Amino acid sequence: MTAGGDTGRRDGAVPAIELRGISKAFGPVQANRDISIRVMPGTIHGIIGENGAGKSTLMSILYGFYRADKGEIFISGRKTDIPDSQAAIAAGIGMVFQHFKLVENFTVLENIVLGAEDGRLLKPSLAKARATLLDLAAEYGLNVDPDALIQDIGVGKQQRVEILKALYRQADILILDEPTGVLTPAEADQLFRILHRLREEGKTIILITHKLREIMDTTDTVSVMRRGEMTATVRTSETSPEQLAELMVGRKVLLRVEKAPAAPGKPVLEIENLRVIDEKGVERVKGIDLTVRAGEILGIAGVAGNGQSELLEVLGGMRAGTGTVRLNGAPLALSGAGSDGQARRARHIAHVPEDRQREGLIMEFHAWENVAFGYHRDPAYRRGLLMDNHALRRDTEAKIAKFDVRPADCWLSAKNFSGGNQQKIVVAREIERNPDLLLVGQPTRGVDIGAIEFIHKQIVALRDQGKAILLVSVELEEIFSLADRIAVMFDGHVMGERLPGETDETELGLLMAGVSGEAA
Amino acid sequence: MDFLTIIQVLDSTIRLSTPLLLACLAGLFSERAGVFDIGLEGKMLAAAFFSAAVAALTGSVWLGLLAGIAASLALAGLHGLASITFRGNQLISGVAINFLAAGMTVLIAQDWFAQGGRTPSLMGGARFEPITLPFADALAGVPVLGPVYSELLSGHSVLVYVAFAAVPLTWWVLFRTRFGLRLRAVGENPAAVDTAGVSVVGLRYAAVAICGVLCGIAGAYLATALQAGFVKDMTAGRGFIALAALIFAKWRPWHAMYACLLFGFLQAVALRYQNIDIGGVVIPVQAMDALPYILTVVILAGFVGKAIPPRAGGEPYVKER
Numbered sequence: 001m002t003a004g005g006d007t008g009r010r011d012g013a014v015p016a017i018e019l020r021g022i023s024k025a026f027g028p029v030q031a032n033r034d035i036s037i038r039v040m041p042g043t044i045h046g047i048i049g050e051n052g053a054g055k056s057t058l059m060s061i062l063y064g065f066y067r068a069d070k071g072e073i074f075i076s077g078r079k080t081d082i083p084d085s086q087a088a089i090a091a092g093i094g095m096v097f098q099h100f101k102l103v104e105n106f107t108v109l110e111n112i113v114l115g116a117e118d119g120r121l122l123k124p125s126l127a128k129a130r131a132t133l134l135d136l137a138a139e140y141g142l143n144v145d146p147d148a149l150i151q152d153i154g155v156g157k158q159q160r161v162e163i164l165k166a167l168y169r170q171a172d173i174l175i176l177d178e179p180t181g182v183l184t185p186a187e188a189d190q191l192f193r194i195l196h197r198l199r200e201e202g203k204t205i206i207l208i209t210h211k212l213r214e215i216m217d218t219t220d221t222v223s224v225m226r227r228g229e230m231t232a233t234v235r236t237s238e239t240s241p242e243q244l245a246e247l248m249v250g251r252k253v254l255l256r257v258e259k260a261p262a263a264p265g266k267p268v269l270e271i272e273n274l275r276v277i278d279e280k281g282v283e284r285v286k287g288i289d290l291t292v293r294a295g296e297i298l299g300i301a302g303v304a305g306n307g308q309s310e311l312l313e314v315l316g317g318m319r320a321g322t323g324t325v326r327l328n329g330a331p332l333a334l335s336g337a338g339s340d341g342q343a344r345r346a347r348h349i350a351h352v353p354e355d356r357q358r359e360g361l362i363m364e365f366h367a368w369e370n371v372a373f374g375y376h377r378d379p380a381y382r383r384g385l386l387m388d389n390h391a392l393r394r395d396t397e398a399k400i401a402k403f404d405v406r407p408a409d410c411w412l413s414a415k416n417f418s419g420g421n422q423q424k425i426v427v428a429r430e431i432e433r434n435p436d437l438l439l440v441g442q443p444t445r446g447v448d449i450g451a452i453e454f455i456h457k458q459i460v461a462l463r464d465q466g467k468a469i470l471l472v473s474v475e476l477e478e479i480f481s482l483a484d485r486i487a488v489m490f491d492g493h494v495m496g497e498r499l500p501g502e503t504d505e506t507e508l509g510l511l512m513a514g515v516s517g518e519a520a
Numbered sequence: 521m522d523f524l525t526i527i528q529v530l531d532s533t534i535r536l537s538t539p540l541l542l543a544c545l546a547g548l549f550s551e552r553a554g555v556f557d558i559g560l561e562g563k564m565l566a567a568a569f570f571s572a573a574v575a576a577l578t579g580s581v582w583l584g585l586l587a588g589i590a591a592s593l594a595l596a597g598l599h600g601l602a603s604i605t606f607r608g609n610q611l612i613s614g615v616a617i618n619f620l621a622a623g624m625t626v627l628i629a630q631d632w633f634a635q636g637g638r639t640p641s642l643m644g645g646a647r648f649e650p651i652t653l654p655f656a657d658a659l660a661g662v663p664v665l666g667p668v669y670s671e672l673l674s675g676h677s678v679l680v681y682v683a684f685a686a687v688p689l690t691w692w693v694l695f696r697t698r699f700g701l702r703l704r705a706v707g708e709n710p711a712a713v714d715t716a717g718v719s720v721v722g723l724r725y726a727a728v729a730i731c732g733v734l735c736g737i738a739g740a741y742l743a744t745a746l747q748a749g750f751v752k753d754m755t756a757g758r759g760f761i762a763l764a765a766l767i768f769a770k771w772r773p774w775h776a777m778y779a780c781l782l783f784g785f786l787q788a789v790a791l792r793y794q795n796i797d798i799g800g801v802v803i804p805v806q807a808m809d810a811l812p813y814i815l816t817v818v819i820l821a822g823f824v825g826k827a828i829p830p831r832a833g834g835e836p837y838v839k840e841r
Contacts (some may be wrong), residue, residue, distance in 0.1 A: 119698065
């Protein structure tokens, strides 16, 4: 394990990219400290690290968004200055951002041409791009309809457009930042096939991620970052997920939660023939029956968009539905008065929504203000007619300390916390209410390993107190490590229920694709 | 209502639509690039004053036009500085420009001309004269087509023709050129433009400058062609009607022209008939004046399709990873 050592394929003696001693500080925060790496041409190099470890800063320096305070960049052995994105493009660097940089109401073709037009008039540029696009599509298996509007195609396709944009600009080095965050497992597999194809064609790929499995499956070499420093660069074949996790976090990490077998008690949540019709008039949940018992975690697996979100939203009081739902034996209103989030909380249902930035938090508000949401009528936060903000802040500080939210500052706006810490705030707010039923959607989406471990432990601890938990996740790994019972949803139906010990990813994958097993 | 009356109302529609159309296209460039501009009114007003003042002082309407454009450009630059460079709130900047123009024009007018905040009446070469299109007189006798050509289409000032020629030109620039593609992109997703290696700031300043030039022409038209000189608050809300037309047109050039013609027509009718009597029900002139705004509210409420503004409109661009 040699930091910044000569790793990767040796046949191309000159590295495609070499960074020497890159440092970058934002005020007092040292985002990158003396970072050196060499990436050989025709390899896939992974950069792994927790949120806030400095991966994105490093890549932003490579793409000309920030200038390094110190250090040098060499592209194919030549010292290169990258003051802006234009220089990065000219140096043959293409970047696929985590949040795509596409114009939604433009066509694929217009997006690809944007900024790389051949002349003042559009027509010849578009014609040329169309031809080039067909060649690229054939060469790398990147099929997209050039005339489709971005807003009409799925995220997987949108990502292809981003890759095509880079290739159209003749990028030899492709940087992908957390590329699978928004993809379904099948789309992710497709992406990796494309990346391997690109590597075969001699492109150099840098893959930034915090998912260990992706690193192990796809990369040739991997660098680990922690707190702004490059802690190691190793050959992927010579390392293990456990070792990488330890390098990332700086201590031993449990990749699977340790939990005792469940001891399910009486039914807490009983769902019968629940149907949900969305605002477009489409039936999203088509009559499902589920039961969650005290002291158990029911995991709902499925590809995103098969009715799981709507299920959670109805139970959380964010959406109306029809059917019968009982909590502790008493019926729950599914529409009209008494079916809102406030009423749900009064019935001891807590909800960690799927999209923390939109539904869980107000990003511009301070942490302590966010902790009040949904519970702002709590007498503990009240003093006469006014809110007792001091009490609320003291409570927030206690929750921040207990859940190890970093930085431990209740005056920080939600947007200034990393994804993992934002999620910890939401989870702390909901779990600390000691609910009878916890609804939790995608609890660890975009959350780093250390925080995943912590959040999983909290969920299991709540279960062990004899509470019922309904977990919705698109990550099979998460379902397997948390759930005591697994229900698979497809197209608004429950395709079947399985016990984690008696099934595997293949069987669940089939159910998720709508292929029902024996008598599902 | 005879044929000649209709021609006259339509003729007045064209003249009243012209400043709306120029301001509307000005707003279109700015807002398509993601810079909301409620300061159209103020820019027009400043341009109206400076064009009339310079035309009065020099006797040249062309120098007046240039002065009007320069004044409008200066305010557009201010708006750009506040909202693009310093990333301030675009609405507040626009409001400030409206107030600034309203106060400044009267103040300077009083200081320069001492006529109670007006400029002297413009005469001769200090005004845009109507242009007679070729064969207008010869064709005047032809039934129907004759009056349409000689009365309706011919006999406007050059700025009217400029305004209507600007419509296809705007369309062409927006949808057929590289600049237009980038301009539209920067109003939808500036990050896409930035990562493509194109300057967001440069594009937005260009759009704001075009907006300034068009507002300048609109203001100069008001003071040196439609009327003969500047009077206090002479824009009379046209900048806001232009904004309403822009929303009505859903930020599309041809539709902007139709919207401006419609609103101009309403103004022309209101001007000619103070109170309209329809079968015993009298519609007061105020109702006609309010109609553009009412129509806009109806549009915004989503009754006639959905008006989706440029997605990045109103938001300063901050580079993010």
